[in-house]
Amino acid sequence: MNKTVNINLGGMFFHIDEDAYQKLTRYFDAIKRSISNSSGHDEIIKDIEMRVSELLNDKQKTDKYVIGLKDVDAVIAVMGQPEDYIIEDDLKGSQSFSDHSNRRTKKLYRDKEKGMIGGVAAGLGHYFGVDAVWIRIVLILLVFAGFGTGILAYIILWIVTPEAVTTTEKLEMTGEPVTISNIEKKVREEFENVSDKIKNVDYDKYGNQIKTGVGKIGSSFSDFIMTIFKIFAKFLGVILIITGITILFFLLIGIFTLGSGIFIDFPWQGFIEAGNFTDYPIWAFGLLMFFAVGIPFFFLALLGFKLLAPNMKSIGNIAKYTLFALWLIAVALAISIGIKQASAFAVDGRVVKKETLNLNPNDTLLIKFKHNDYFAKNVEDRNDFMVTQDSTGTDIIYSNEVSFKIEKTEEKLPYIQIEKEARGKSLSEAKRRAEQIKYGYKIIGNQLILDNYLLTDLKNKYRDQEIEITVFVPEGTLLKPDASVQNYDRSDDEFFNLHYSSDNYIYKVENSQIKCLNCPADENEYNDVYSTARDDSTDVTVTINNNGVTVEKDTLKSNKTNKGLKINKDGIIIKTN
Template sequence: MNKTVNINLGGMFFHIDEDAYLKLTRYFDAIKRSLNSSSGQDEIIKDIEMRVSELLTEKQKSDKHVVGLKDVDEVIAVMGQPEDYIIEDEERTNQSSNYRTVRKSKKLYRDKENGLIGGVATGLGHYFGVEAVWIKVLFLIFVFAGFGTGILAYFVLWIVTPEAVTTSEKLEMTGEPVTISNIEKKVREEIESLSDKFKNADYDKMGNQVKSGAERISSSFGDFVMTVFKIFAKFLGVVLILSGISTLMMLLIGVFTLGTNLSMDFPWQNFVEAGNFTGYPIWSFGLLMFLAVGIPFFFLTLLGFKLLAPNMKSIGNIAKYTLLAIWIIAVAIAISIGIKQATEISHENKTVEKKTINITTKDTLFVKFRYNDYFAKDLDHHNDFEFVQDSANNQLIYSTDVRLHVIHTDEATPYVQIEKSARGNSFTAAKQRAEKINYKVQINGNHLVLDNYLLTDVKNKFRDQEVDVYLYLPEGQVFKPDTSIQDYDDSDDSFFNLHFSGNYTYKVVGSEIKCLDCPADENDHDDIQENINEIDNDTVKEVSIKINGKEVLNSKKSSGKLTTDKDGVIIKIN
């Protein structure tokens, strides 16, 4: 039975049997002897210990795993024997054929030493083997062409990607094998680079900078700034945590309320379904929103906890990169759905139906709107849509998006033209959807009765379905509109100006429609409006008004103020 020893290697604790411990000790002693003449020996030994610790950690199967001779031999096989890596001069260094190397794949790290901000682009350049400038250009393209997604992607990568700090990590970042030779070479290069900086440094300038820096640090103002910064960091951490958790909770609720997972009907679910132009199930939108928006807020929440507790252990790299990959896929799918959504309403088309009204100009045409008391109890013009059931329990879309246009015609008899329009992914699809609109017009002798609503099946979805009714009237035609058309009249006021205060009779005369029985004050109102040149907040700045041939107001002679009712009719002159 062998004894076991607990050791601390590279910051990690291991259970190792006595024989393996002695062999590993001799191995490190041999490395130290081979590095006696090397500069930065302590740094090299530290990096080698960390690399050996990583290799032994990979071999641990459980917390109770005991490192044996086999494990140590396999680690030494990867790292190489110390006598193979005594680097005394550059000529010996270049004899790579004598080295035992084991190639490892690259790992993604942030190269903050060579990066401008967080080292993300430089690290990606090392990983993919391209110049960092092309990665930066790609981020800029996504910033401007991807509606700012480049900034979000950079921020997420900055959070999830670790920084290359140790020599081993820097070697892994560039794909070089992590062996004793490369570790020593890397450390020596860094020491020589630092030495060159000191040789070429302006010591007088550096001394002055150090002196002024020391004075600033020792000042109370510097302490105050640091305190404020720490407080701000804590406050920012709290804000990030609260906003992140609240957003994640709302998104989680949305996953269930937008789908059928709970077998429940929510008030807004039909409206979402009607606006779903893609045909994909509704729950997929909730899931996509949760992933595309929730993952960045999850990392923001982690950042908040990190600001509050800097020593908090981070989630593993596997989890980070898995979430990043899922987020990229979710954003890509969301963009494709958005394109499909826009495509589904890219075309508009209509159907046209013409009905002749068999009356003469001597006959008075009566026009009115009616409502269906099964769906509504009034003639209100909502100009939107809602979901209803008919008496046979069929699901329908109900809308009052109906408009009346009174227009002049050169034909001898009046007629009505019904135009039903809708949108679709093509002109054909839009026309087919328009044909499925249910709208009724009744002509009973000289009475024209129009529905104030339209209906269509729920499966047709809401695609801007609407109805425009064009009433064409010949010269001399007399017609009497009911007050029910007030909310639905969309005629050109220069041709037909409906008076809302009464149920009057009108006649087509030349280029306009005249009111035959309107009160004198309403008819005079039409003439008064033509003489008002400029009105600001009901105050007349330049006006000349005559009623029955008598001038009642002239702004050149006196100042005055008009008071009008809700329809713009003058009811008082001050």
């Protein structure tokens, strides 16, 4: 049996067995000998005793708990060995040599006191001399951009990096020399950090004694919920940082690429490039959009940093209010410009031109679209709107807003109708812009060659300029559209159904629709069935029996008899009775 000794250490009362007491006494004696020749050693010893008493107090489970050797060994492991407290001056006897010895290099430890999970980022921050927030951001970016390598790197560093536990290790972690002044400073800092806990020891102890079992469960559940919310807040902070920085990056790139079409296109870029608002230069309008869109995302990124590091220093009220004022001005100007833009597209103006196509009765009308090598690589290369230069170096607006359709006419000869359309604040302005659209086509014998683009001067600005081409053909006319027509054809399919499988098909204009004369049977099936269904009728009969479904109708024309459409397992069969 060991004898128990009652001691008063650092103003606290402890029960301690004799072996543990002797070891603790030898420990303090060794420290006193280590710093006996230094000034202020009594104050340092007092601080160390108070720190040891605080650590021993944490070991006490009850008022009658007896401190043993294991508890003393644990405290010594935290505080460090007596030789850690030796001054370099005493060992070397030379001030200059001492200064050289005190210049210790940093050692990598995990700082769990300032860490969020394992203290890896905080330790790396100490080692590299940067804020731990930036280390965390790099690790997060490695998670998303490095296919999860950030998580793997964190786990590896957590395993291989030791935790800074003793005072010496904490000083080595920050690169501070292990001197009496630094030890005293570190001990005092740690003591002050936990002083609030010591003040509330009795409160915590007696408070826990009066808690009921239900209260403890509720407290644990509350802690669990708070932990979940903290994790969610950190995750949300990461999302906000990535989103905010990404949007700001692309907005910044967009300002420098306005007018060039490089890297990114913004919804408003077409209007900027066209000089849609001549009162503002292109760069000013781009900067306006940057402030109107970018400032909210900048504050979102700041919010993300605040969620990750609540102690991060604020940018200051002056910066906040300045950015907020800039945002209000940018939004107000953007709304004003938006209203101006809407009024600029208020009225639709049209200019129509017609020209007869002089075809011989047996001629086949050949229709094709062509491109301009100066603006496009081929006829398939399309652009709804583009600011470019013509062969003379003049800035122009280029567009493939060209549509084509075929309709029937009662005239004897076919003719083409070109409609130029544009918008403006008034009808006169819209018609003036429509008249200034440049569009070309050629009629060479039985060939109709159409440009697949329109041009207009940049001074006319972008106002939904477009071309509508309509070819009116009388009954009996033969047509042969080129494959290029399919990109621009807007005809009613019930009247003219263009087949895309070949550009060698010949079409003939009939009474109710245009039929393909040399198309495969399966491509003409729709037109044949539709034509049959469109015949005038007064009576329709539907019969369902074991043979399938039969649809019969009576016509009013004297030269037609009853017709039936029978649907069964073999497909669709049209029969005439």
